[in-house]
Each structure stands twice: as structure tokens, then as C-alpha cells.
Amino acid sequence: MIQASARRISMLKRVGLIVSCTLLFHLASFAQDTTAKKPLPTRDTVPPHPVIIRDTVPLKPPAAKDSASRDTTQPTRTPASDTLVSDTSGGKLEVTGTVSLGAGVDPSGSSVEVKGTGHTTPTDSTGHYVIHAPPYSVLIFSHVGYLTTEQSVNGRTSIDVRLGQEANTLQQVVVSYGKLLKRDITAAVSMVNSTAVQDVTASEFGQKLQGQVAGLEVQQTSGIPGQAIVFQIRGAASLNSGNQPLIVVDGQPLNSDVTSGTGDINLISPDEIESYSVLKDAAATSLYGSRASNGVILITTKTAKIGQTSITANVYYGLQTVPMRGRPDLMDAQQFATFMNGFYQDKITYESYINPTTGTPSIPADYANPAQYGKGTDWYGALIHTAPMENYSVNMSFGTAKTSSSTTMNYFNQQGTLYNTGMQRYAFRSNNEYRPIERIKIGLNLAPAYQIDHNTRGGNLALNGNRQVVAGADLSSPLISPWESKGVYNLSTASFGMYALPNYLQQEKIMDDNQTDFSFLGNAYLDVEIIPGLHAKTTINGDILTQDYNAYYGTNFGEFGLVPPQPPASSTAINNSNNTYSWLNENTLDWNAKFGDHSLDVLAGYTAQKWYESIRSITGTGFATDATPWISAASTTTGTSNSSSWTLVSALARVNYDFKKRYYISATIRNDGSSRFGSNKKYGTFPSVSGAWVLSDEKFFPKWNILSFVKFRGSYGLTGNNNIGNYTQTSLLSPSNYVLNGTTTLGEAITVLGNPNLTWETSKQLDIGGDFTLFNGRVNISYDYYRKVTDGMLSPLPIPYASGYGTIEYNEGTFRIWGHDIAISSDNIKHKNFTWATNLNIGFNDNRVISLVNGTPIGGVNEYDDYNRTAVGHRIGEFYGYVFQGLYLNQQQFAEYPKYATSAIGTTRMKDVNGDDTITIADRTFIGRTNPKFIYGLTNTFTFKNWDANIIVAGQVGNKIMNTNLQNIQNLDGIFNIEKSMQYRWRSEEDPGNGKVPRTLSNTTDLYREVNTNWVFNGDYLSIKNITLGYTFGKKMLRYIKGVRIYCSVQNAFMFTKYPGQNPEVNDSKDNQTQAGLDNGSYPIPRVVMFGANVSFL
């Protein structure tokens, strides 16, 4: 061996390799020589060794101490008799058998090794194997995630084994730039296998992670198909610079823009994914440096195991319905007419109202006789329907010693519960690895995806939001039918005196607004094991995204305040498109070695990335007819184009060291240079250090079954965030043209103030945790405490308008974030026919603003549409508004209490917070936190014979939600349909109603519509996210069908909450923590009842 290595080195020298490499080889060869055993195999290194037969295994029976397991009744054979039994392999037996992993588990990918030889063979997809082994050798049966089992051959030619599941601590976990056994991890990392969440219907993979990981908050902010999921790892880490974790697919960081849903992440088909790793602390994430402060989600896509030949198909079909709970509690026709009758009565009494159609003080005809109306139109109900959702995917995997290939094809189609909306996705992924010769791996992964979003992208008529389709329809008159006559829409839905409202059902149904996305993720790598334990890897990643958006607003287009028909001259068509590409080159050297009790893993790398986008936007106006909705038919066309890009170069290194698998220490460092920062602030360094101690392996630690494994972990490190726009370091000018001499003359003015000193937002994070195994390995507990201090948060710093600007991109102030993550998994019952396992996780999280530049608060400064404030001593983005105290019920109260400019008897009485005896905007204050005190998830899995059942629960406690839609559906000007409770308004001192709803007097109702405590609700909820019941048929049903499982499941089955709105996970701003927790009337979240089947062929 020494000689072999020496030969290798001299060879390398001959070809003139650089000196530094030689040094590495010396180190490597030293390690190889002193390594008694190979390092623990990782999945990457399990069996690609070709069959090499070495004569180092004794043909004699093993030593006596090994014979305990031997069948002593069997006669001792001589080498000669072995030869008699089977001589095809030079004195070896042909041993066959089956490896099984338990009922219903695909055994492919298991391997059988002749101990001490390195001679390994994979099993086929049924677990069957054939291996040639000396008669007194020992076979090692292994499968990732299962206990490795040894069996002495003892001359047997048929050996069947069943592998037991490995202890939790021996599961392999994908971490940054590699994989580790769970036991060896010093950082805070959680992993979710896609099989655990396979029955959760999802247009975006994030839906599958709801309730699965402690400290990972996954919110479905609306029901818009494919665009609603927002992540937060350990709470808000940033202000409005993006709180989304970095999503890394097979080593390739993705670009995402969750706010507009235009990034790549919602283009990934969940069916391609094998596992998710959630990296939470600095030690886990800092190898991703400047982009890692919000945590990282590593996605590993499906690859083929060696020996695997499988074709599996997954199919489901479901129906989505909008639950009754949470729909707005609006007046029906009779109630609304009654309200309006009283409204005009009061107008006559207090304001000398004259009915313009009669010229007398009389109630308008629409409302004169409320008894004539029944329920009328339920506009919310009119917009929605039961919509199908379907998913078909096929995975084909083949793995041999030399190649493995896994291909997933997926078609997903979700129609929206709002009519005429939905999305479809065609996704394809092929992951291939070639191992042409020993120690070389070449990989090629290709993943094109095509997605069509139908009417869900917003534009002029968005589905979500203030006065848009869902919230707008709430305001429509229940007195009016959607249909004027059969097939003919009523164009307006305003009854007498109401605001101009279109027929939102018509608008929804005629909507013409589509986006297509084509994305192509490609990834090629070359991994060379230069010498045993030293891998050099180069990867090239490419990411291409093309998006094309087309919308047309014709003569029938209407929106809030705009009732069709519109003149053809106003018809508008829009075409926006963009091309984005990004490439990433990563080069790493990874050296793995073991010296006695010392294990060492050293990684060093260099990466470069460039992202480039070009955009085009064309608008055409003036169409002769709606029959030609393309810009070529427009009379006026305007267009623009632009481009932007960013670049990042980085050097990274990591050292993992352990002694006796008992004491672990790890250090990482990454240096990033980003184009997004000023010339002298481009580079940032992000180090981390972590350690772990397996206390239970100490000699003094008693061998308890009740507590068999104890590990303590600690880490500290820095991570960064560069999530700001491009070019913010430079002041930008914009055209500021003016007319001189009667012609438009070019002008320029600075519109964006640059900050050349802008630099990384840096988080320093401490994490202390432990992993514990109890009760014979049946209960695993993981706990982490973390404390993160973020300095120089990237945020637009509000500066006085008097400066000529509103904001400057700035490294703002200091924030502290802390919390606890607890995860418990328990095998409650492990009976042959019945199992019950429970996973529970809870994440506590809180934050404080420690300082801000000049103490200047962010937000809460405008009269309207400004509901949150971030201020020193408070949490990020707390609700900020008036404190509602009731009404001035009578003259005495009116005289007694401080008043607003428009106050009158019977109007809203807010609290005089600043004590200046008058109510102004300065009396707004903090009225609720938007972040939950804790979030939790609970998954229970049952199997009974061939049946399986799964219940996923998720929830949150302690946050508040602001229903800003109440400013509309509590409007007292008689212009909208409103909440039923509004009928109990103040009408006179003798008839003060419930004392909470003010009167309708003109000019006084505005204050009731400004942000106040009435809009703030408790956001606690417990949601039964998914209930699944499945049945697995026995094997060999049909010749080519290996297994069939059918199941039915209910997604979003039950929601328990006091929040009166539809969705307590709502968040209109999605990713902006300074404007969190707002419910502006969003696309409803459907309940999905679905049936599915998983079929394995071959």
C-alpha cells in the first residue's frame, strides 16, 4: 500500500503538478497508511467499488470467538470441500438470498459485502442478491438508515436477513456541501424525508413542510395556486430585505422572489424531491455565507440507488372546496335594505336629506320596503366553486455499479376555487451519475419545467387584496343579482347611493391574464477521488428562467370604482416578459481521513456565480374590438426594456474533527464578494465554530436503556444577508422631463439616493442544544436554544422627505432574535401488526429592536394603508394604531372626552394616548404583535397490518392578525354591503345600539375606518392540515406490479381558531416583516378531499 501510494505520487510529480497539491497528497497518504478502517461510508461512497477479489480472507473457518453465531451442529468443512460445493469463483460459494427491510419498504439499494474484502454487491429491487464468498467468511448486509447486520456464511448458500431500523442518531443527513450521520452533526439541522409527507397535496413543496420542523414556519398566505407559501426559519431575521431561507437544490442555490411568486422555487415539482434539510444555526449555514442569515433549506432530488430498478407512479385526484368557516359575515338582502332604510331615515332626521329622485325627504325606493327581500346574492359564495386538483407523476430509477439514473415526470393541475383561475405544471427531472472507472463520478442533472398560471398573477384586477376580486365582491349589493337575464351579466352591483362597483363574478369569469414560466435547472459535476479519501469536485450549475405575461383589459373590464363598459380607446393589453439566467461554478476539495481515534474531514472550495436578467414590458391601448386582444391591434403602443445582474465570488473552507466519535469540533469560514455593495465594502467573511460531546459514550455514563444517547451541541457563527436590490450603492437618476419651447425636453434628477458604504447585514448566532434518545431508542428528543443578534439590517432607512428623498438603503440598527426549538419523535407502539409513531415539534421565537438609526421608527406614519411600526424596544413590525374605546354615547360623554377633528355625539371615541386632550394621529400606539409566541406541529402515524393512517396538525399561538378589510365591510357611509354587526349602530342617545358601532352622520365616519384595535384579532390556531388513510395491497398482485398503495386524504381538514377571517396564516405582504400580519381579503384556502395511488412496477 505504501508502495502504491508512493508510485502514485511520483507519477504525479512526473507530470509536474503544483507543489501545494503534493503536500496534500503527502498528508493523504499518511492518513491512508494510518487508517485502520475506512471512514464510515456515506451514501455517496457506498458500494461503487467494482468487484475486486483479494486473497486476504482466510479460507479457513474463522476463529473460535466468531463461532458463537455458528450452527455448531454443522460439520467443520475443509477448504477442499468448499471447492467441491462451488468452484466457479475460485474456492468460493455462491451465496444467494433476500434482504428485507420490513413490510412495504422498498429494499432496493441494500448491499451485501464480504467482510474485509471490499467485495460488494447490490441487491435488486426485490432485495434479492447473489454473491460469491469464501465459505467461512462473514457477510455484511447494509442499507442506509438500517442497522448493518453481519452473518457468518458457514458454508450456507442461502442467507435471508431482515434489517432492523437504525437508531435515529445513525440516519444520514444532508448538510451544506456534504452528508453526515445525524450523530456526527454539531449544528442545528432538521431533515424531512419526502416519504413522510408524500400524501400532502401540494402545488409548492413548502406546503409539505407545514408542521414538520421545529422552528420552521411555513405559512400558506393565501389560496392562490402555486404562489402562496412563505417560509421563516426561526422567525423574522430581517426587516424587509427578505426573510426567505436560501433554497438550495442539489447544491444549486435558487433565486426566489416569494413576494411576487416569480422565482424558481414554486416551479419545483414536489414529486422530484427526496428529502429536505433545514439548516438553522450559523454552524449549519455559514458555508452559504452572505445569503444564509435566514437559514437554508437544502433540497435533495431523487437519485437511483445501486441495484435499484424501479418504476413508480403516483397519482391523485382531489376536489377543493372553500370551508364555510371564516367567510365574511355580511348582511343579506333584507338586512342590508333594513340598514339602508335606517341610514336614510337618519339622513332625513339629522341632515335635511332630500331624495334626489323625488325631491322630497323620503327613503329611496330600493330600501323603502326591506321586507320584500330575502337572502339576496351571496357575492362571496358566487365567486367560488368546487374545483379539481390532479397530479400524475412517474419515477423511473435504475442503478448499477457504473451508472445510476432517476427520472421523474410530473403533471400537476390545480384549478382554483375562484372560477377561471388555476395553474398547471409540467415538470421533468433526470438525475444521472456515471462511474466509468473507480473513483470518478460524473453527474448530469437536468430539470426543465413549464408552468401556466391562469388568471392568478394579479395585474389590474388582482384576486387578493384591498377591494380586489375577493374583498371587492364582499362590498357588492346583495339586492342585485349577478345576472340581468339568463346569460347576461348585470354590469353594476351598486344599489341606490352605493359606490361604483362592477360585477366581480363577471370580472372573474372574463379575466384574461396568463403567465407562462419556463425554467431549466441544469447541473453537471465531476467528482474525482484523487487518492482514497480525497475528493476533488467541480460543478457547473445553470438556471434559466423565461417568463411571459399577457393580459388584456377590454371594454367589459371593470374594477373597484369602474363599472363597464369602457370605451374601446381605454382597452389595454400588457405583455411583460423576462429572461433570467444564472450560472454557478463550484470547485471543492474534500479530504476525509481517520488516524486511530481521530477523524478529520477538510473541505476547501472556490465558487463564482452570476445572475443576469433582461426584462421587457409592452403596453398597448386603444383597441377597435375585444376580438383582437394582442398588442399588434392596439392604436398606441409603449414599451421599455432593461437589464440587471449581480455577481458573487466566494472562497470557503470547513474542518470537521472528532475524537472517538465522542468529541466533535467543526469550523467553517466563507468569504464572499458581492457586486451589490460599495467598492470598499464588497467582501465579507463569515466564520463559524461548533462542537459536540456525546456524553453517553463516556465510560462513566451508565448503560441505561432509559437514556441511551446523550449529545450536547454548541455553535457560534456569523452569517450574512445581501438581499437588497442591485446597484443600491450608486445614486440613480431618472428622466425628469419638462416642456420648454413647447417641446418635451430631456431632464434628469436623482431619484434614488445611493449608499456607497452599504455592506452586509450580519447576524451573530449562538446555538446551544442537545440530542437525547430514551426508552430503548423509542423516543428521540432534540432541543436548541438560539440567540441571534443582527447588526446593520439592510433596510430602506426612512429619511425626512425634506431631504428630497424618502429612504436610503442602509444598514439599519440592531435587532435581537431568540428562541427555543424542541422536537420529539416517539415510537409509541411497535407491534408487528400495529405501530404508532408521533412527531411533535415546537418552536418558540421572539425578537426585539435594540437600536435604529436616529431612533427613527419604520412605518406607522401615514393616515391610511400604514398599519405596522418597527421601533426601538418593540418587536419588528408591531401593529400601530388607535385604541378604540367606544362611542361618545351622549352629550355628557361628548363634553367629557377628548375629541378628534370630526367628532360628534355618537361617533367613534379613540383613546387619548399622549394625553394632550385631543385626538390626532399622534395618539396611535402599539396594538399587537405579529409574530407568534410559538408554532407547533404534531404528526401521528399509524399502521395496522396493511393499513396506514397519518394525521398532521400544525398551529401557532400568541400572534395577532389585523383584518384591514374591515375598513371596507364596516364602512358606515351607506356605499358598501357591510358586516351584520353594523346594524347595531348608534342612532340617537335613546337608541345607542351596542355602543360599539358609531352613527352614520356624514363627515364623521372616517375615524372609524382608520387603523384601530377593532381590527386586531387573536391569531391562535390549530389546524388539522392533513388526514390520510392508506391501504397497501400484497406483493405480486400482477406480474409486473410490485406493490400498490391506495389512499384518501383530506387536506386542511379542520381549522380551530378564534380568528373570524378565513385564514389565520394570512400575510398580505408575504415576506416583509415590517408590514406583517395583514389580512386584506385574500384568496380562500380550499379544503381538499382526494384519492390517490402509489404503484411500484417491476
Next chain:
Amino acid sequence: MKMKQSTYLFFLASLTVMAGSCSKNFVTLNPGGQVNEANFYQTTADFEEALVGCYPPLRTAANMAFYMEEMRADNTFFDYNVKDQGGIDNEQLAEYLDGSDNTLTVQLWTADYQGIQSTDVVLDKIQQSPPADMTDSEKNQIIGQAEALRAHYYFELVRCFGSLPLYLHEVTSAQTAFVNRSPVDSVYDQIIADLSDALTKLSPPSSFPQSGNVTKGMVATELGLVYLTLQQYAQATPLFQSVTQMGYSLLPNYADVFNTANKNSTESIFEIQYKSGTDGQASQFIYYWIPVTPSTGPILGSGSNYDNTEGSWNVPTQDIVNAYYPGDTRLDASIAVVKGHLDASTDFIPDSVTSILNNLDTAGLGMGYTTSIVHRFIKKQYDPPYTTPLIYNTDDDWPVYRYSDVLLMLAESLNEQGQPAAALPYLNQVRQRAGVPPAMTTNQSMLRDTIAHERRVELAFENHRWFDLVRTGQAIPVMTAYGILQKAAWPYVLPNTYDITPNKMIYAIPFREIQTNPGLTQNPGY
């Protein structure tokens, strides 16, 4: 295979070295699609473009000024829009209910300060690094116009908000973005200094129609008004007199002054420039003046019927209608009347536009409260037919200073200096053109009232009324009396409106500014 390893490693090493050496360039990027500070302010042409960039904030401010400087006073009010109280902040300006959170005052503040910042940038950069190709006369033109515009923005601000943060240099960082208020006197000192310097650098208009740039005539007029506001009549008079020597004259017909065919005429001292079309230079004043209606066609005369949701603001009051003299040609030139009917959803549908002269006393103009279907609107920016197929797209300029304004200010200045007889010819020049008999009195006090009245009707709806009332000390008595009438006329005008105290002579500093800069103090009473 060993060959492969070495080749591979060599490749890897060279790639790393290569990437390292070019990484600095690799991570240095500038926007390709946007002018930025690094590649601008290099040539004279750049500075000329930057100077042009100082003018557009005039337009943003003009969209707020008519509420704050005209509707605040007794010339105009609004037609109450029962269906849409989204404009309640506009209404509150007229009714003296506005607070620091008013959404209009902050826009005027922001626009004027954007103008100031743009001029600061030009003035700083031209001093620090003048382009080599720039001549002295080019430099004087740029500096003079920038100084005059900066003074103009500050002058509007100081009259609206009182003492101000003085930003006299380019803001380049967060540190220089926070400035506290300077006393009113310091603000006026700065305005006078800027205008005085601009006066030496700029020339009178060389020809008519003018270009639309700031001229010496504009600077002298504005500096004169500054002195008039400060009641320093001796300094004001020679400035106004100088303007009479610069080639300006009154157009023979008052109505022609506002015709888009006569932009930048001999009567124009300074006007804010607009141009209809799709290049973003259009005005839209008439849409604010006419009623809210789903059908603009009968008023604007274009082929298309637009839905105008912005209208019914700055509606001429009975008070101003009554203020015109009998036979005054300015009434019909300034105010029009539209008649129409209500549709089934109580929206106003216009039928025809008619003369104010036949509808002098139209009672009850409010929408939704009476069966009245007659609405007044300002006619000065009314140039039918509007043939553009675009809504909110008109050609009308906004007059800032007119020659008749200079004549009346000269008359006022002379009268205040005890020279009523010398004042009369200038006053009567304006009256004569309007078809009003000449004023004869030489009683200083009576002439003061006559000139003030003349300013009201001559310059009605041109944003002079409120500032004139304030600088002459008439705002509280005039507006208090007017408020009593208003409350009697409209049931929706609350009892606590028109509480006019000295504090209401200026507006509140916008709430956001107070919150953003803790060093700012709020005006008393807000």
C-alpha cells in the same frame, strides 16, 4: 487515469487562480439601464439636463396647491361626494379640520423639497466640478435658474408651513439628511439671497412666446412679492417697476390669457409648462374642476365618455360669483356652469355647458342632497373640445405670475408707500382690460381695499387668494364670516369646522417628518 487526475487538478488550480485574479472586476457592476451618478454631471449638456430636472416638481406641487392656496380661502369649495369619502383630506383643508396626517400637505411639502434637492445638487456640483466645456454665460444661466427655482420652492413652503429645515447643499448620506428648522427670517434671507443673485445672472425674455424657463422678469416679480409679503414696500416697488420695462403687456382680451394658443405670451411672467400627449407632460386640471361623473363627454366634448372620479374640487363659490363687478368680462371667462340630470344610480350625467351669466344665483350645488343638477366649474383651464383619446390628458399650463399681477402688486406697493395717485394707473390698466370702470379714489385705505378686491377677481383660481388674505392680515375676519355662511348652507358641514385661529395661518408639519426626524418641532395648534 493518473494523467486524468493531474490534468484535472491543473485545470482546477488554474481556474481558481484565474477566478481569483478577475474577481474584483467580476463583482463590480453598474446599472446598464439607468443613468447613475458615476456617469453623469460630466458635460455642459449633462448639467443642462439636470437643470431641466429641477422644473417638474413645480407640477407635483401645483396639483396640491389649488387645495391649499385657493380652496382654503373663500373663492372655492367642493361639491360633497356622498359616495366617495376618499377625498376627505381634501375637504378638511377647506373646512379647517386638517391635521398633521393630511395626505395633501405632505405631498406639497415633498414636491417642493424634491425641487430644492434637485437645485442643490446642480448648484453644488457645478461649483465643485464645472465641466471644462462650460462657458460663463452657460454657467450663469444654470446657476441663476437653479437659484430662482430653489427660492420659489422655499417661498411656497415658508408661506404654507412657517419656519423650515433649510437644505442648502446636496444630501449625500443619511447623516446629511436630517436638518432641523430655521426661523422664518432665515428662510426669507435665503430666498432673498438666491433671488438677488439670480437677478444678476438672468435676462428678461428675449422673445415671445417665451421658452418657459425662469427669466429675470420672473425673478424680479417673485422677489417683489417676497418684499411685499415682508411689507418692505420700498424694496418691492423698484423691482415691479423694472418688470414693466421688460417687454411684458396685457393681452387685450382677458379670456385669451388662458387659451392654450397663447401660452407664454407677453402677459405671462412665469407659468408651469404642460403638453398633452403620451410622453408624460400632460396636465389634468379640468378633470378636478368638473363634477364627478361617469360621462365626461358632454362637458369635454371629446368623442369618448370617460368616468371621471376625481372631480368636483375647487368649485367656485357664490361668494366669488358675487364679487365680480357688473359687466366684468372676467366672470364669464373664469367660471362656467354645467347642467345635467341624475341617472338611476344617482350619478350626475351632464347635458350641456352653459354660461355663468345666465345662472348667477344657482342655489344648492351639493350632490346627492338636492335635486339640483347645476354645477359650477372653473373655466380658466377649460379648452374644449378635448380630442385626445386619453383621459386626464390636457394641454393647459398653470399660471404662476401674470403681468396683471405685477401691475396690481406695483399699485399695492405704491399705495402702501403713500403714493395712491401713482398707484391708480397700474390698477386701472387691469380694470380697463376687464371692462370695469377705472378706480378714482386716492384714499389710501379705500384704495387698499379696491386693489385687494381687484386681485381677488383678476387672479381668481390662480392660487393667490389664500396667501393674499394671510399677508394682508384679512384671513381670520374674512374666513370666519365665510365659515358662518358655509355652515348655514350645507348640512354636512360640521359645527366644529371653520375654527380659524392664528395657528391656522400655516399648515401642520407633516406627521411623517416629525416622526422621522425627532429634532423637528410641530407648529402650534396641530
